[in-house]
Amino acid sequence: MNALRLEAAVVQAGLRRLLGPLDITVPPGEVVSILGPSGAGKSSLLAWLCGALPPGLSAMGRVFLGERELTTLPPERRGLGILFQDDLLFPHLDVAGNLAFGLAAAVRGRAARRAAIAAALDSVGLPGIEARDPATLSGGERARVALLRVLLSAPGALLLDEPFGRLDPATRVAVRTLTFRLARERGLPTLLVTHDADDVAAAAGPVLRIGAGGS
Amino acid sequence: MRNAGVIVLLAVALLPVAAGLAGLAGVDGNALREVLVAPGVRGALAISVTSGILATLVAVVLAHLLVAAAAGAGWLARLRAGMLPLLALPHLALGIGLVLVLAPSGLLLRLLSPWATGFTQPPGWVTVQDPAGLSLVAGLAIKETAFLVLALLAALAQVPAAGLLRSAQALGYPPRHAWLVAVAPLLARQTRLPVAAVLTYGVTNVDLALALGPRTPPPFAVLVWQWFTSGDLAARELALAGTLVLFAVTLAVLAAGAAFYRAASHAWRAWAATGQRSHLSGLALATPVAALLALLGFAAVAALLLRAVTGPAPFPAVVAPRIGMAVDPALLAAPLATTLALALATAGVALMLTLWAAEALAARSSARAQVAALLFVPLLLPQLAFLFGWQVLLARLRIDGLFVAVLWSHLVFALPYVWGVLAEARGGLDPRLPLVARTLGAGRGTAWWRVTAPLLLRSTLVAGALAMAVSAAVYLPTLFAGAGRVATLATEAAAAIASGNLQEAAAHAALQVVVPLTAFTAAAVASRCVFRDRRGVPG
Numbered sequence: 001m002n003a004l005r006l007e008a009a010v011v012q013a014g015l016r017r018l019l020g021p022l023d024i025t026v027p028p029g030e031v032v033s034i035l036g037p038s039g040a041g042k043s044s045l046l047a048w049l050c051g052a053l054p055p056g057l058s059a060m061g062r063v064f065l066g067e068r069e070l071t072t073l074p075p076e077r078r079g080l081g082i083l084f085q086d087d088l089l090f091p092h093l094d095v096a097g098n099l100a101f102g103l104a105a106a107v108r109g110r111a112a113r114r115a116a117i118a119a120a121l122d123s124v125g126l127p128g129i130e131a132r133d134p135a136t137l138s139g140g141e142r143a144r145v146a147l148l149r150v151l152l153s154a155p156g157a158l159l160l161d162e163p164f165g166r167l168d169p170a171t172r173v174a175v176r177t178l179t180f181r182l183a184r185e186r187g188l189p190t191l192l193v194t195h196d197a198d199d200v201a202a203a204a205g206p207v208l209r210i211g212a213g214g215s
Numbered sequence: 216m217r218n219a220g221v222i223v224l225l226a227v228a229l230l231p232v233a234a235g236l237a238g239l240a241g242v243d244g245n246a247l248r249e250v251l252v253a254p255g256v257r258g259a260l261a262i263s264v265t266s267g268i269l270a271t272l273v274a275v276v277l278a279h280l281l282v283a284a285a286a287g288a289g290w291l292a293r294l295r296a297g298m299l300p301l302l303a304l305p306h307l308a309l310g311i312g313l314v315l316v317l318a319p320s321g322l323l324l325r326l327l328s329p330w331a332t333g334f335t336q337p338p339g340w341v342t343v344q345d346p347a348g349l350s351l352v353a354g355l356a357i358k359e360t361a362f363l364v365l366a367l368l369a370a371l372a373q374v375p376a377a378g379l380l381r382s383a384q385a386l387g388y389p390p391r392h393a394w395l396v397a398v399a400p401l402l403a404r405q406t407r408l409p410v411a412a413v414l415t416y417g418v419t420n421v422d423l424a425l426a427l428g429p430r431t432p433p434p435f436a437v438l439v440w441q442w443f444t445s446g447d448l449a450a451r452e453l454a455l456a457g458t459l460v461l462f463a464v465t466l467a468v469l470a471a472g473a474a475f476y477r478a479a480s481h482a483w484r485a486w487a488a489t490g491q492r493s494h495l496s497g498l499a500l501a502t503p504v505a506a507l508l509a510l511l512g513f514a515a516v517a518a519l520l521l522r523a524v525t526g527p528a529p530f531p532a533v534v535a536p537r538i539g540m541a542v543d544p545a546l547l548a549a550p551l552a553t554t555l556a557l558a559l560a561t562a563g564v565a566l567m568l569t570l571w572a573a574e575a576l577a578a579r580s581s582a583r584a585q586v587a588a589l590l591f592v593p594l595l596l597p598q599l600a601f602l603f604g605w606q607v608l609l610a611r612l613r614i615d616g617l618f619v620a621v622l623w624s625h626l627v628f629a630l631p632y633v634w635g636v637l638a639e640a641r642g643g644l645d646p647r648l649p650l651v652a653r654t655l656g657a658g659r660g661t662a663w664w665r666v667t668a669p670l671l672l673r674s675t676l677v678a679g680a681l682a683m684a685v686s687a688a689v690y691l692p693t694l695f696a697g698a699g700r701v702a703t704l705a706t707e708a709a710a711a712i713a714s715g716n717l718q719e720a721a722a723h724a725a726l727q728v729v730v731p732l733t734a735f736t737a738a739a740v741a742s743r744c745v746f747r748d749r750r751g752v753p754g
Contacts, residue, residue, distance in 0.1 A: 047650075050650065050653075050654055051653075052650045052653070054578055054646075055578050055579060074653070074658075074659070075650065075653035075654050076653045076654070076655075076656050076657055076658050076659075076662075078654070080654060081654060081655070082650075082651070082654050084647055084651075086645075086647070088645065088647050088648055088651050089751075090648065090652075090666055091670070091746075091749055091750075091751030091752045091753075092669045092670060092746050092749050092751075092752050093749075094749075101652065101655060101657075101665070102655045104656070105656070133748055133749050133750055133751070134749075134751060135749065135750035135751035136750065149655070150654075150655070153654075153655045153656055155654075
């Protein structure tokens with residue numbers, strides 16, 4: 001695994017600077033947190049990292065994964081997995097369909113892919129839910145499936161956009177612990193943005209504090 | 216280029232209008248003078264303006280009161296379901312059906328005769344085609360109330376109605392009054408364009424006026440249509456000048472409507488400021504009145520189908536003694552095939568253009584609203600005013616009378632509806648869903664096919680059914696772009712009713728009703744079947 005590196009990253013709305021310039025290096029297996037109030041441009045920063053800045057916003061700076069520069073690549077070629085506050089499971093696919101969508105094409109053959117999905121579900125304590133409609137799962141179950149989906153796509157780094165914000169307190173701790181544990185086990189450089197100090201404490205990594213509307 | 220889809224969409228929708236209006240510049244001054252002094256023109260204009268304005272007032276009032284009643288009693292979904300078939304019902308077919316119901320020899324009096332009325336012969340009353348245009352107003356009111364109810368329901372989704380209603384009720388206003396002072400003004404503001412379209416259509420339509428309008432003089436649009444279809448070159452000059460008059464009169468009526476709207480909003484605010492709280496019980500009458508109109512609409516469809524399969528019966532029998540198609544089915548086959556082909560092609564092209572353009576504007580709701588307003592322009596203008604000039608352009612391009620020209624003309628009228636449903640559905644889709652698909656490694660195209668498209672499937676089905684309904688219904692665009700050579704159910708039904716052949720008109724109109732109803736039923740069934748065990752898929 002390689003480090004995720006941001007160089008002089010700036011996010012602007014028109015001519016107004018929302019955030020930056022930021023220089024951040026996220027080493028493999030570490031979680032770097034950006035802590036700031038909502039509206040500070042944190043989500044926009046992650047959207048820019050994904051290569052999908054919303055209209056009306058612009059950004060400057062460069063992004064690297066190891067030596068590979070991502071700045072101008074389309075989202076599908078960056079290898080950055082992202083989790084949002086909402087799980088964003090595809091509502092028209094069952095659980096297995098969602099995971100198969102994520103699962104890297106390198107896993108070939110119907111049986112091998114099915115086995116990979118079953119093993120993944122098993123590993124987070126959700127065996128046998130392949131055929132379930134995502135809408136019928138609990139919030140914690142959906143969050144776990146979303147986490148598995150992004151991990152199965154074998155990303156080079158993980159971006160977390162307040163991914164625990166919608167969960168009830170007990171589930172929140174469990175999902176947060178699971179997310180950080182799996183990210184560390186895989187050696188993924190992980191960038192977390194949040195306004196919640198508990199998330200930052202649980203991440204147990206470097207913290208960058210930003211204010212509203214500029215750093 | 217990112218906005219190429221939007222440009223193509225707008226070009227398809229607005230080129231005909233621009234070319235058509237440019238054609239008005241070629242109006243001959245002498246012909247214009249001749250139109251203004253032609254016999255019956257004043258009476259014709261008076262009928263057009265009064266019936267259009269009266270029908271619009273009735274439809275606006277009924278639609279608002281219906282939505283208020285339905286919102287108060289929790290039957291908005293049922294109201295929507297009841298209005299959809301009326302929206303899909305072609306104007307022309309409704310007009311012919313109403314003649315079959317309301318004429319002195321019609322279904323209504325047959326059902327009551329002779330046991331209640333004593334009639335053994337149809338009475339010599341004037342019911343449909345009455346000189347004051349009241350039956351025309353009734354026909355327009357049926358269609359336009361349905362159209363405005365659906366427009367109001369769409370607007371309702373964009374205003375915080377529930378909260379406003381609750382706070383007004385908390386201030387002591389009874390539900391109906393609360394709705395009228397707190398919610399209705401916002402809805403009225405949001406639905407100014409649809410109301411303007413209703414006004415234009417009321418003043419300028421030919422479809423309904425052919426069946427229900429008075430004959431001597433006919434409404435002005437029908438007079439122009441008669442000049443146009445007379446085949447006489449001098450009369451065509453007159454017709455072109457007539458469309459200019461119609462255009463000017465429509466603009467004047469729209470301006471008057473805008474002034475009336477401002478005055479009414481002012482009066483409304485003054486009323487709300489008086490602080491009176493009233494149950495306004497008299498307004499509850501709107502629901503039975505609207506129900507009666509809807510019933511009349513459904514009776515018209517029943518009469519059409521009955522007449523189509525049984526033929527004429529001696530008064531006062533309701534059903535002819537011998538059941539069997541009274542019109543040679545071979546006569547219907549070709550127009551039916553053309554109508555279906557046009558409907559399917561219109562739906563296919565309209566859906567593709569809309570999906571393409573909506574993709575570029577997925578994250579820009581104000582741009583989507585601007586496109587919606589531009590696509591609405593053809594509905595705000597008299598069809599006659601631009602179809603004439605556009606036909607000249609089509610003839611120069613040597614495509615008049617071809618399938619593709621008629622298809623284009625249908626697209627002009629289908630796109631505003633398709634855009635309204637499908638572009639909004641695209642805008643309502645969480646942009647992070649396709650983004651997640653891409654961060655998982657799917658290219659732009661794959662993400663669209665595997666995530667965006669399936670989630671839009673239900674809206675696509677509804678929008679496609681709407682496009683088919685519009686295509687099956689439109690008469691004047693088919694007549695003009697087809698140069699009279701493309702025969703659809705609409706053109707055949709119009710020709711038959713204009714020549715007084717009620718039997719042939721009914722047979723064509725009955726099939727004309729079947730096309731949109733089949734499309735809507737198929738769309739409803741299909742959208743219930745797809746993703747039936749996926750609760751999270753948008754409806």
